[in-house]
Amino acid sequence: MSLENVYRPKLDRDTLLYVRDLKVWFPLRRGxxxxxxxxxxxxxKAVDGISFAVGEGEVFALVGESGCGKTxxxxxxxxLVEPDSGVVGYKPSENILKKMIEVEGGDVFLxxxxxxDVMKVSSKNMKYLRQEMQIVFQxxxxxxxxxxxxxSALMEPLEIHRIGSSREERIEMVAKALEIVKLTPPxxxxxxxxxxxxGGQRQRxxxxxxxxxxxxxxxxxxxxxxxxxxxxxxxxxLMIELKNKLGLSYLxxxxxxxxxxxxxxxxxxxxxxxxxxIGPVEKILSNPLHxxxxxxxxxxxxxxxxxxxxxxxxxxxxxxxxxxDIPPGCRFHPRCIALDANxxxxxxxxxxxxxxxxxxxxxxxxxxxxxxx
Amino acid sequence: xYEQDNGIDMAGISKNGVEDYLLEVSDLxxxxxxxxxxxxxxxxxxxxxxxxEILALAGESGCGKSxxxxxxxxxxxxxxRIVGGSIKFNGVDVLRLSEEEFRKKIRWRGISMIFQGAMNxxxxxMKIGDQIAEIFRIHLGLPKQEGIKRARELLKMVGLDxxxxxxxxxxxxGGMKQRxxxxxxxxxxPPLIIADEPTTxxxxxVQAQILNLLKSLQREKGISMIVISHDLSLLAEIADSxxxxxxxxxxxxxxxxxxxxxxQHPYTLGLIDSIPRLSGEKxxxxxxxxxxxxxxNPPPGCRFHPRCPFAMDIxxxEEPLIxxxxxxxxVACWLIAKR
Numbered sequence: 001m002s003l004e005n006v007y008r009p010k011l012d013r014d015t016l017l018y019v020r021d022l023k024v025w026f027p028l029r030r031g032x033x034x035x036x037x038x039x040x041x042x043x044x045k046a047v048d049g050i051s052f053a054v055g056e057g058e059v060f061a062l063v064g065e066s067g068c069g070k071t072x073x074x075x076x077x078x079x080l081v082e083p084d085s086g087v088v089g090y091k092p093s094e095n096i097l098k099k100m101i102e103v104e105g106g107d108v109f110l111x112x113x114x115x116x117d118v119m120k121v122s123s124k125n126m127k128y129l130r131q132e133m134q135i136v137f138q139x140x141x142x143x144x145x146x147x148x149x150x151x152s153a154l155m156e157p158l159e160i161h162r163i164g165s166s167r168e169e170r171i172e173m174v175a176k177a178l179e180i181v182k183l184t185p186p187x188x189x190x191x192x193x194x195x196x197x198x199g200g201q202r203q204r205x206x207x208x209x210x211x212x213x214x215x216x217x218x219x220x221x222x223x224x225x226x227x228x229x230x231x232x233x234x235x236x237x238l239m240i241e242l243k244n245k246l247g248l249s250y251l252x253x254x255x256x257x258x259x260x261x262x263x264x265x266x267x268x269x270x271x272x273x274x275x276x277x278i279g280p281v282e283k284i285l286s287n288p289l290h291x292x293x294x295x296x297x298x299x300x301x302x303x304x305x306x307x308x309x310x311x312x313x314x315x316x317x318x319x320x321x322x323x324x325d326i327p328p329g330c331r332f333h334p335r336c337i338a339l340d341a342n343x344x345x346x347x348x349x350x351x352x353x354x355x356x357x358x359x360x361x362x363x364x365x366x367x368x369x370x371x372x373x
Numbered sequence: 374x375y376e377q378d379n380g381i382d383m384a385g386i387s388k389n390g391v392e393d394y395l396l397e398v399s400d401l402x403x404x405x406x407x408x409x410x411x412x413x414x415x416x417x418x419x420x421x422x423x424x425x426e427i428l429a430l431a432g433e434s435g436c437g438k439s440x441x442x443x444x445x446x447x448x449x450x451x452x453x454r455i456v457g458g459s460i461k462f463n464g465v466d467v468l469r470l471s472e473e474e475f476r477k478k479i480r481w482r483g484i485s486m487i488f489q490g491a492m493n494x495x496x497x498x499m500k501i502g503d504q505i506a507e508i509f510r511i512h513l514g515l516p517k518q519e520g521i522k523r524a525r526e527l528l529k530m531v532g533l534d535x536x537x538x539x540x541x542x543x544x545x546x547g548g549m550k551q552r553x554x555x556x557x558x559x560x561x562x563p564p565l566i567i568a569d570e571p572t573t574x575x576x577x578x579v580q581a582q583i584l585n586l587l588k589s590l591q592r593e594k595g596i597s598m599i600v601i602s603h604d605l606s607l608l609a610e611i612a613d614s615x616x617x618x619x620x621x622x623x624x625x626x627x628x629x630x631x632x633x634x635x636x637q638h639p640y641t642l643g644l645i646d647s648i649p650r651l652s653g654e655k656x657x658x659x660x661x662x663x664x665x666x667x668x669x670n671p672p673p674g675c676r677f678h679p680r681c682p683f684a685m686d687i688x689x690x691e692e693p694l695i696x697x698x699x700x701x702x703x704v705a706c707w708l709i710a711k712r
Binding site: 230259297305 | 427433434546548549576577578579580581582584585588589603604605606607609610611612613629630633643644645647648649650651652655658659660661662664665
């Protein structure tokens with residue numbers, strides 16, 4: 001295994017977001033016995049050292065089951081939860097870059113000088129970055145204040161960032177944003193409360209709120225999973241259209257691998273806080289390498305009733321272990337059927353964590369099966 | 374084109390068959406009498422299930438599919454009420470039974486239900502075994518010891534370690550809790566089980582495991598099932614026949630082989646075209662414009678017409694007739710009726 005093959009996120013002019021060795025550990029409360037015996041604090045290792053890069057105009061999908069750390073990753077990038085270690089780099093527009101130099105001075109940059117080192121920005125000044133880095137949450141019912149008019153929900157970001165000089169001008173901007181997300185005529189929707197909107201309309205309002213500040217990067221955390229099947233497609237299309245029209249990049253967080261095919265350029269598959277496979281969408285879906293990715297793809301139901309009488313063979317054993325007691329070595333090994341088929345790998349899989357290595361062009365996998373000797 | 378399967382699955386759907394049906398529902402109406410008006414959540418719905426058949430009830434949120442499930446258990450929450458129709462179970466119209474008779478003979482013993490999200494309704498301060506034993510105590514008057522013994526057998530049957538009788542719900546994962554809930558539905562050996570969204574909120578791998586469990590239980594015990602879900606792909610993996618509901622009505626009904634391969638109703642078509650696919654050609658996802666209607670004020674004529682790309686004049690005025698195509702495939706759409 002030569003070192004050149006190990007995955008390193010790209011950091012250059014085209015990189016919009018750069019993440020290296022990001023870790024988010026949540027400490028567990030210690031019980032009486034643990035305090036008395038001075039036992040070390042245990043951690044939920046939600047995100048345990050992950051790296052990836054999102055290029056400008058790209059949609060990068062983070063895929064995994066619940067509890068794999070995908071949502072925490074999205075939040076940590078925006079510093080909605082504080083990461084414990086790692087580097088997050090973001091390439092802002094020139095205006096924001098100037099603003100950041102003004103408020104933070106010259107040492108908040110990565111070595112490229114065009115990327116802000118997000119972890120070094122004081123929390124007070126994160127506000128300027130968040131103008132360009134927005135988030136859309138999963139639950140459109142929970143992410144709007146039930147007692148706030150749509151108009152006021154959309155005006156708030158403008159007021160906070162002091163965009164627009166008068167109320168009239170801001171209302172005009174709100175109307176424009178509503179038109180962009182196809183809630184027309186906007187006057188019909190501005191004066192409504194969230195409960196007067198359907199789920200799909202709410203998610204459109206949430207998206208309008210995210211784009212009203214003209215961001216360049218949006219973390220979309222399962223934006224479709226709470227919506228009805230027939231409405232999902234519309235919102236998905238809207239997101240693709242906005243990306244093209246407004247030049248956005250997304251970090252698209254989802255549990256639905258099939259969906260990534262319709263929106264993403266690249267995928268990273270996460271398992272228990274680590275990326276196990278990363279690469280272009282077509283390569284991962286047509287040629288999954290990691291036993292976990294294979295199992296996930298196999299488990300996804302297809303709308304074809306011809307196999308309904310058979311039991312589905314699952315290529316994985318047991319259930320996801322707790323993120324507190326992560327198995328040693330490859331964290332997937334207790335569930336891996338490839339390991340059962342290749343018992344000679346046991347002294348690697350059970351002991352050493354596999355690195356993400358390149359198996360075909362741009363397609364990386366963290367699995368000892370693909371180790372080159 | 375249907376040759377490959379006829380005779381196996383069609384009989385249960387064709388109304389004129391002499392098949393013995395476990396359940397026959399006709400013209401069922403369930404309305405909610407709210408202060409804003411009457412919500413016709415289930416409106417003139419009919420279907421039937423043979424012994425050992427798995428029927429899928431598909432539809433989006435608010436289409437009445439869960440209400441239909443509750444109605445079969447006679448558990449429609451107020452202000453809802455069953456206002457018409459019949460539910461024949463083993464030939465007996467259960468709507469005519471008194472509440473006490475129904476409770477003693479049908480509910481849980483004849484028809485049981487796995488409620489949506491039931492795995493989160495397990496009592497958090499009671500051991501799993503005690504919760505299952507309670508069923509045997511209340512329904513069969515068995516002492517606790519005997520109940521626990523049966524609980525162990527049930528847990529084994531659903532693929533759990535029998536020792537989990539001593540576990541509390543928080544010690545189990547989501548998939549394991551769902552298995553417990555399935556075990557409870559099986560406790561009194563009912564010939565029909567209604568599973569309302571049995572795998573939502575579970576991850577894909579666990580979802581596949583639960584589906585496998587339901588299928589093997591069905592096979593071993595020969596029970597019939599109604600699986601309610603919004604997920605057409607998931608239903609394709611288990612259902613022998615499928616009823617697609619929209620705004621309180623069944624718009625298409627037939628054997629899964631036919632409905633999935635040759636959907637006729639524009640709504641079913643739209644739903645199938647909205648499913649993202651992992652393999653095969655990457656066709657454009659179509660989706661369905663608009664939103665489902667408010668059931669207090671459903672649109673006149675066909676309830677789907679405001680969203681339908683093929684809507685004609687008659688669709689806006691008159692409710693479509695139900696047309697029976699080949700092999701019991703039934704569709705309520707003017708496009709088909711006119712043909």
